[in-house]
Amino acid sequence: MPTSGSGQPSAATDAPGEPPNVRLGLARLLRTRGFRRLLAVRFATQWGDGMFQAALGGALLFNPERQADPLAVAAGLAVLLLPYSLIGPFAGALIDRWDRRRVLLGASLVRAALVVVVAAVVLSGASGVALYLPALAAAGVNRFVLAALSVALPHVVPRQHLIEANTLAVTAGAATAAIGGATAIGLRELVGTGDAGSGAVTLVGIAGSLTAAVLAAGFRRGALGPDRTDHRRSTVSSVLHGFADGARATIATPSVAASFLALGTHRLAFGVSTLLSLLLFRYAFTDAGPLRAGMAGLGEAVVLAAAGLGTAALLAPWMVHRWGRPRTVRVSLVVATFTQLALAALLSLPVVMVAAFVLALTGQIVKLSVDAAVQGEVGDEVLGRVFALYDIVFNVGYVLAVATAALLSPPDGTAPWLFAAAALLYVLGLVGHDLQLRRARRLAVS
Structure with missing residues (x-):
């Protein structure tokens, strides 16, 4: 998510007579x-x-x-x-x-x-x-x-x-x-x-x-x-410097690094699940009552995933307020782990439909928590460059997981062991998240 280097425009000032910090x-x-x-x-x-x-x-x-x-x-x-x-x-x-x-x-x-x-x-x-x-x-x-x-x-x-x-x-x-x-x-x-x-x-x-x-x-x-432009660097130079600056800022802030690890492992696991689910809908599943296989069934899964995203928008603020951001991320990763294990053990159309909702829900809660960590704990002067790195973690990790699953999966997507491997990725995310938070506590004490 790039940010503007321009100054604050007049359109972004308060409306006449409007008190500051009032919700519109x-x-x-x-x-x-x-x-x-x-x-x-x-x-x-x-x-x-x-x-x-x-x-x-x-x-x-x-x-x-x-x-x-x-x-x-x-x-x-x-x-x-x-x-x-x-x-x-x-x-x-x-x-x-x-x-x-x-x-x-x-x-x-x-x-x-x-x-x-x-x-x-x-x-x-x-x-x-x-x-x-x-x-x-x-x-x-x-x-x-x-x-x-x-x-x-x-x-x-x-x-x-x-x-x-x-x-x-x-x-x-x-x-x-x-x-x-x-x-x-x-x-x-x-x-x-x-x-x-x-x-x-x-x-x-x-x-x-x-x-x-x-x-x-x-x-x-x-x-x-x-409003202003910076002509001192070429575009390529700006981008390359931006990646390095973003990486340094992320590593220097353990809570943000922890969030990136959680999000990265989620995207890897979600990429594996996406590829296998697409193949299952195309080749392995048959209609089960109101649940459809093929393209129509994929449409039903998309609707359930969208419902998961909407539910996350409601749940995430409540969870963060009640438990704090780190615990919210950990709870989400644990729920996603058990969902992947259920897919590995009970691979069927109904279970995949439920998983579409749950994984979209938990993944979006993690993402919203990461957004808040980056926006709240990274200095404004490097915020855009950290978000550029965020973009890489979010999309490239997903594509790499999809490509790896494609190489390992049977043609019809029936691969319970790959769903179990996705569960293991979530466990690794939990471990990495915890290690970075421990580092944050050590730095706070020293």
């Missing part, structure tokens, strides 16, 4: 100048992204005209997720140099064009590099849009209300992406699951990017920053 509330927040438009850009973007990811995933995995082996599934997931880490740091450096209104407008239009290319490739039946390259480019360009949305927020919301605004934007944006994915799954049932249907569903996703471009054009030039 949802209704007044939505009436804040510029925030409603920026939120609409995010919704359009993330709906289109959810459409694109679900349509491309369906084209690769649940297409009767293509036989997807575990490595093909892993490659597809890597294409969708790696740009968030490989391009994200460069995006952060560039949007601190370019007019962010132009970034939102231009990147949305470029992404719409790339989605058209991907849809054409899917329609033609091509695969491999011909499909992955434009899909990789589309996902990468989308990173510019999401990064620009994040750093533009202080220009449309008073500074003391950023936590409220960011919570609303991120939570509602994730829900919108899930709606986009569900839309793609529903459209596939209507237009067909072959190359023609998959291509058509992928093409519909351009509606999100085009809508985002129109909405972004409504901002005046320069309204979203940056």
Whole structure:
């Protein structure tokens, strides 16, 4: 999550007559100048992204005209997720140099064009590099849009209300992406699951990017920053220095290092579970009452995971207030460990559905706790660079786990021992988390 290097804009000052540190509330927040438009850009973007990811995933995995082996599934997931880490740091450096209104407008239009290319490739039946390259480019360009949305927020919301605004934007944006994915799954049932249907569903996703471009054009030039730019370093130099600075700041703060270890092991375990679950829905499971196999069942699992994310938003503040952040993380990791063991022992469609909810719930609680640790304990002068490192931990660890599981898994995903290995990863996360907190206590005493 890059941060702006600009000064505080006038849009981020208190409203006339408004006492400092007063909660706006949802209704007044939505009436804040510029925030409603920026939120609409995010919704359009993330709906289109959810459409694109679900349509491309369906084209690769649940297409009767293509036989997807575990490595093909892993490659597809890597294409969708790696740009968030490989391009994200460069995006952060560039949007601190370019007019962010132009970034939102231009990147949305470029992404719409790339989605058209991907849809054409899917329609033609091509695969491999011909499909992955434009899909990789589309996902990468989308990173510019999401990064620009994040750093533009202080220009449309008073500074003391950023936590409220960011919570609303991120939570509602994730829900919108899930709606986009569900839309793609529903459209596939209507237009067909072959190359023609998959291509058509992928093409519909351009509606999100085009809508985002129109909405972004409504901002005046320069309204979203940056107010100042740093021309003393090249972009590449800024990124490389940023990684080193972020790593040093993380290691120097044991509580943050502990949080990173917890999040990293969760993403590794979650990557293993994701790959195996996709294969099980595609090849091994059959319908069980109201629970469906195939793409429809995957849609049900996505809905349950989204419910887990929403529940985490309600539970996490209560848990942290009652137990403190370290214990909240440990409890979440313990629950996730037993969930993975249940998957290993009772591998079935109902258990996978329950696990989709529980793992999304516990993983999001860990993530929210890590967000709070980074935002509260890392100095503001290195906060953006630590978040760039955070992005690497979050996405690259997940993709590496998916790739490893793809190499080790049988074609149908029936691998209880891999689910047990994921449970072991959570245990290692617990140990690493505890060791770093012990280091923090030693440093506090010395």
